Amino acid sequence: MTAIITSPETVQETGPAAPAPGRPWRGLLRQPLGLLSAGYLLLLVVVAAAGTLLTPRDPEADDLAHTLSGPSGAHWLGTDRLGRDVFSRLMVGSRPTLLGVAEAVLVFVVLGVALGMVAGFAGGRTDRLIARLGDLVLAVPGIIALLMVLAVFPDNNAAAMIAFGLISSPSLLRVVRAVTMAVRNELYVKAARLSGLSTPAILRRHILPRLAGPVIVQVSLFAASAVLAETALSFLGLATPETQGPSWGNMVGEAASVISVDPWLLVPTGGMLVVTVLALGLLGDTVHDLTVGRARGSAVRPVRRPRPAVRTAVAVAAADVAAAVADGAPTEQGAAAPLLSVRGLTIAFPSPEGEVTVVRGVGFDVARGECVGIVGESGCGKTVTARSLVGLLPGGGRVVAGSVAFDGRDLADPAGREVARLRGSRIGLISQEPMSGLDPSFRVGSQLAEVVRRHHRLTRRQSRARALELLALVELPDPASVARSHPHELSGGMAQRVSIALALAGEPDLLIADEPTTALDVTVQAEILNLLRSLRVRTGMAVVLVTHDWGVLADLCERAVVMYAGEVVEQAPVSDLYHAPRHPYTLALLAANPHLAAVGQELPAIPGTVPPPSAWPAGCHFQPRCGYATEECGAGAIPLVTVAGGHQARCIHVDRLEAAR
């Protein structure tokens, strides 16, 4: 009766996606609150089972000389209006409540698990029938059902609680059904079925263990609401009235009758209830966390966390950083001041072991109208670098050192005010996943118009017209119909055009394109690249293009910055890079990839893997995979050296590379 809500949220969370390790209880030991709750509940069961065996006094013994005495040595929690010992009565009073809850839980579990497994396993018509039935039962107003049952079985606690279990069971049924379905469709279970394992055996061996966690969660939440329901009924005098002996509910009722004389009595009775419900809730939460995992991080800071690492920002030797900052050196790009100038950019992410540096000492310039590519294997830090330029690092990442100067302003200040002012208006961003970059709830036209209005003083009508112009600008064939669409109605290519239009709405001087074609089909990739190229010509904006695709790089960029394991290892005009690479990493990539210009071709595999930030080698980060490595390479930080005009490489053996060619 009190908040009889079993939240559907748990259905989703413990649903098909739930990675359900079989034994939640082991982890329980590591959770003090959960353990405490479990211990308390166990104690409660013992007390309820023992009845008057454990009570310090006879719960029914009147003592009219000491009524409503308040807590004392003789009566720890005081006495009631007949002088009976409250503590003893609470102990005995736990029995009807726990019994009622046990009955309700039994019905809840038997019906929920059995029907849920049948529905999930059988599928088809059986499943639909059971689901319908469940919906029907769930829709019956619970309070009416309880009142009816109590009319048929007056004062019968068991009947009421069994009914309560019955009408609540569909919520468990749904959870069990979802888990069963997920497990049934897993490969190893399919294999087991094909190899002739009987259905009961599959249920027992594969499905039941996976159900344990979600079922315990649901049961503890349900038990909490059953405690509240049982005591409410007893309080109202509908079940377990006082004539049947003390119960938690009727004791609150008694306390209510003397409330004006002695409000104290409300404390132990209510306290007992709150603690018990809390214990059940905490137990449920604990098991939930253990089986589903502490799900979400928080807020505007997304959940993507870097791998935990031992090496912390602090641990990076100060000299190391100093060297890195110093050699985030400028490439002389003629006399004009560059539009964007990045120096010594160092980015760290929080991890359980402290901050981990994932990008170190990155420096490059972008001139007005220029297109600079940042290339590297995934995990090299190129996306993080790009996102830091607009001040939108995910997962609590922050710039710990270095500067980002855009048209003379410093964007790397920690508060991020400056960069917030430039976002959208002077710097645009397009991302890898065009679809998930659009708000699913609003029409394309209204999203676009909102951005337009944010950056220009226009009326609503003007901004809508401008939105259509932008859609035409990105060469969408029917701007009006696209404007009326919701994002889910667009194809991937259309969505990417829309997000380009959104990025162009503020007429930025710099567009940061983070792998703009990765998620698209090969033919669509070429179209988008063509669009970007023609937009550059038409708008004259500069582009920073993050890619792991040599073809895209060759297609669009004048200059390239090659990154490896959080550092810039080489930067040069694209043609120099292709024809005369000066870093063993670039060379290895190129050597493994004879068809340079083919769009859609990913960076080729070279032996070994990119080390995670936690495992960066002491000297050159590429050393473990480098064919030119010598002992010196591991000695200390390698500086970025200028090998020719506008061409730099982070290698102490550039000369040997030269000689080898």
Add this chain to the structure above:
Amino acid sequence: MVREAIRWLLSSLVLLFVVTVLTFVLVAMAPGDAAKAILNARSGGYTPQQYQEMRRMLGLDQSLPVQYWHWLDHLLHGSMGTDLFNGQSVTQALGSRIGPSLSVIVATLVVSGLVGVALGIVSALRGGVLGRLVDVVSLGGLAIPNFWLALVLVELFAVRLAAFPATGYTPFGTDPVQWLRGLVLPVLTLSAGAVAFIAKQTRDAMSDVLSQEFVTMLRARGLSTRSVVLKHALRNAAIPVVTLLGLLLVSLLGGTVVVEDIFAIPGLGQQAMTASASHDLPMIEGVAFLFTVVVVVTNLVVDVSYRLLNPKVRAS
């Protein structure tokens, strides 16, 4: 759209049918009947003849299906019969009791919707300590039994501070101020758990939405935090929250029984309790019917707003 409407209508009718039939059966199974109750109330004793006479008068001597048929027939003609005890028309009696219950339920929904959603948003944005605080508060809010909380509130605010009336209900038409003052404690009672529930769900939904890529992209396009959070994120988070508000409303039907009992509010919950205690079949049927209608309508409203909020569902 038409197909969905038909499906809703059919399932609603099935639900109403099942609930009313079950009510009939259960009331018939209940020990004692209305005839006995009435005779006992009148004179304290009765002869078997008087009893049979009374049963015939009440129509209790007919078979259950026939009784149900009569009830249904009346219903289709807009009547739900009369209260067996005082002869008042059930429709009228329920009509007079719907106001108090609705006042409590709607006020609780509004309070817990506003406060819960606001708390949820703030804690999703701030995370950390505030997020933990909402966790604790919501756990506590759900753990405190509402009947107990009602007593504490009465003791504190009605008895000690005399700030609000402890019992009773003043219709809005009679005195709006008294109406509001009378609602404060009952609504506070029911809101504790409700706010907790909505706050937690809103926070989860908001955190979920805020961690999505499109939120980062909205910021990258230069939109203000205000628009990102209150327009875009909230709109997306509202989709699950609306469903939960529906669930909450239905569960509040149970809550009103408790609150109306403690605060002596003459609403549907009280009516349900007295009617089921006295085997007043027409009245019980009336209440059961009305509660089920509330559930059915709530489901419809939730479904429609779900469609309005979620373009993906709307399209298909």
